[in-house]
Amino acid sequence: MITLKSARELGLMREAGRLVAESHAIAREMIRPGTVTGDIDSAIDAFLARQGATPLFKGFPGPVPFPASTCISVNQQIVHGVPGAWTLKEGDIVSLDVGVRLNGWCGDAAWTYAVGEVDDEKRKLMAAGRHLLHRAAHLCGQKQLWSQVATEMMRDAKKLGVSLVRRFVGHGIGREMHEEPQVPNFFDASMNLPDFSLNPGLVLAIEPMVNAGKPDVRILHDKWTAVTADGRPSVHYEHTVAITKDGPVLLTEGVGEPFDPREAPALPL
Numbered sequence: 001m002i003t004l005k006s007a008r009e010l011g012l013m014r015e016a017g018r019l020v021a022e023s024h025a026i027a028r029e030m031i032r033p034g035t036v037t038g039d040i041d042s043a044i045d046a047f048l049a050r051q052g053a054t055p056l057f058k059g060f061p062g063p064v065p066f067p068a069s070t071c072i073s074v075n076q077q078i079v080h081g082v083p084g085a086w087t088l089k090e091g092d093i094v095s096l097d098v099g100v101r102l103n104g105w106c107g108d109a110a111w112t113y114a115v116g117e118v119d120d121e122k123r124k125l126m127a128a129g130r131h132l133l134h135r136a137a138h139l140c141g142q143k144q145l146w147s148q149v150a151t152e153m154m155r156d157a158k159k160l161g162v163s164l165v166r167r168f169v170g171h172g173i174g175r176e177m178h179e180e181p182q183v184p185n186f187f188d189a190s191m192n193l194p195d196f197s198l199n200p201g202l203v204l205a206i207e208p209m210v211n212a213g214k215p216d217v218r219i220l221h222d223k224w225t226a227v228t229a230d231g232r233p234s235v236h237y238e239h240t241v242a243i244t245k246d247g248p249v250l251l252t253e254g255v256g257e258p259f260d261p262r263e264a265p266a267l268p269l
Helices: 007-030 037-048 120-139 146-162
Strands: 071-074 077-079 093-102 105-114 169-174 179-183 204-205 209-211 216-220 226-227 234-236 238-242 247-250
Touching: 007 037, 007 093, 007 105, 007 238, 037 093, 037 234, 077 209, 077 234, 093 120, 093 234, 105 120, 105 234, 105 238, 120 146, 120 204, 120 209, 120 234, 120 238, 146 226, 169 226, 179 204
Parallel strands: none
Antiparallel strands: 071 077, 071 093, 077 226, 093 105, 169 179, 169 204, 204 238, 209 234, 216 226, 238 247
16 A cells, blocks of 8 residues: 655654765765775775664565665666675666664665766666656656556657666665655556555655666576676665655765756756
8 A cells, every 4th residue: 555644754754865865975976996895895884884774675575685774886786786896887887775764764876986986878868867867856746647657668768778677676764764656767558556646745756777788688697696697787766755745855965966856857968
């Protein structure tokens, strides 16, 4: 069942979102050539402990419990990358996903960061991913159904020459990280996922995962890290977005480059 949130509950979720944004700020200062991804995870884990918050990903059930507090995915890694001994180098792109529970309410956001200067393929891919997130958040205030938003995302992805991953989708969020509804970044008439209305009080974790090549995915031996099947780079952008009577609002505002979801984004060149 989809649960709509009150203004008071949105305020509590915004507090969790603030810690998500502060976690990203910690990582942003550490992302440089020579940094080990496990050190970024440790710094964020320690920060959240000091704030009395719980990292949502640590111990998350799967083939094996997720072993870290954050997901850190590099280059061709799409999502669910396990932080560890991987050392960042110039030209890498790093997708950081942070989920937090504070006072019983959750926030979740991801952003892809450049390590120094990146090549044109990665730069254009990052611009495409940012655009698709902004576009989706904006359309939540313009459309009545999520399928209408996802259809526009697919159209823009095609124009930009990138592919949207289908194996993983966004989700509702509130007291739990994963609540109804499921929020796919694509739509076709044969889908088994139910459509849903974009009503005030609805809170979604919108998270386009965007590949430079084909959308196909494979999972590494750690049983978590998802990578592109063709080895080309991928990006991951996510915000926790609340739909209000005044339009869409970012509850994880402060993560990544700022944008106003009430304003329509231009298609990047």
